[in-house]
Amino acid sequence: MHPHLFPTITLFLIIVTITLIYCPTSLRADNGNYLTCEAPFNCSNLVNLNYPFWASNRPSYCGHPSFQLDCSSNVPRINITTMNYRVLEINNSSRTLKVARTDYLDTICPAALVNTTIDNNLFSYVTSDDTNLTLYYNCLTPLAALPSPVFIQFNCSINNTNFINYYIPSSQTLLTISSICNYWVNVPVLLSAVPTAITSDAVIAAIDSGFMLEWDANNSQCDTCLKAGGLCGSDPITTSTFACHCTNGTFTSGCSAESTTPQQLAKLELT
Template sequence: MHPHLFSAITLSLMIIAITLIHCPTSLRAEDEQYLNCSAPLNCSGFTDLGYPFWGLNRPESCGHPSFQLDCSNDAPRINISNINYKVLEVNKTFQTLRVARTDYWETICPSVLVNTTIDFTLFSYTTSDTNLTLYYQCPLPAVPITTLISTSVLQFNCTINNTYFFNYYSPNIYSPDLSSISNSIGACNYWVNVPIQLPTAMALIPTTQYAVTAAIDGGFMLTWNARNPQCETCVGAGGLCGSDPSTNAFACHCQNGTFVSGCARPLSSSSKHEILLSFVLISFLV
């Protein structure tokens, strides 16, 4: 072999070996992801929040796409299935939230009537929850009001868009059969289920409209489920759970980069020496 060609190949192999050994195992941007996600989220009185939550100083890549917290108010806000909720309590140990609908905050006469819906792939009700059913735009009652009280149905006053309507409410714990309520008060144009906590529901009948509003403002409990097996693997490997904002897929942020699941181990000193020795031997054999 021509000596100049031999020298060129040897030099090239040595450069590759040195590059593999000394080059960082991830891009600087990936390392910054780990640093960014190491900082907890402090949001409207709640401190030290981590995955799955994100907002303020924690970018979307540090949390689950559905767990953004709006920290611009007196209490955090979270959007679940296109309904905004006020976060009243966060229990990281049991992974529960106590939330209340913002459109029903301090009122039971919102301008838009929307039934409560949650994403059951991420959240579930707890055993302490029950539904308070609110009936809107109902006809004149077909039975005396005393009869309505005996069936756990009470009237409340409400004016929506400058129009007065007869409205009623009933905790489902007392009247699970909606057809019996409809037979008592007639066909209403709208009915909305608003979850409340069960101990509060037990004290609702009979009561006042103010007490019903206070019960809704007390919120209800949700259990969240965002720590999938990939997240457990990531944490076990020393990483931080997060996501890829471009795909909404799970991402594991590690000190040496971002990966699909666990963290890739950096090369040990012995492995580096073995690689270097291999390239040196190859260079002599060329």
């Protein structure tokens, strides 16, 4: 090999190495995904929605696989760990949403007695806003025989059997009532919605008002994508991994230099 070829080969290897390190891996080399996901979408009574949400009128690669909305009713719904929730509000700035359990809509006698569950990898309660109401079901002893605070008694018919049930706002009787009731269900509500009137209607209204969740749908990767001028989404092939849709293609993270406008590049240099 001629000696003068060594500098050329070395320069080529340096360029390839820098390209692999600093240029995002391309998943698709056109802007079709960007154009499809660019415009926000509406779902029932919620408008101007975008990542991480998607629906039947929105390709799944525009959102996160776990954030599909059901827009078939007046209020959108989302399924979280096999439990359905009505989506009352979405705030993209704070990455929070307000949801309410669908099985408790206008009732405190659901078909199944199950505690509220969320996917802790994707969601967390907004502890400054949320608290739990505890409802006790299938109780064996009338509370009138116990030293009790103010409470409400309500009846539910499950499998054609009537049960006596209670809501007690005080936590002081938790151990006492837990020992005489077969089931108790924790239902999150807003702190500001905790009923001051101890009535069934007040409890139902508090539950129907919903509670707050904060989401993490690859937030740090999404921030990087947005900063580079892209749109957050998912891999159009597998739809299970994060992807950044840019004006010149879809990438695993960020955007390639060709898709960054001079204004965006100046912003990147300043930050």
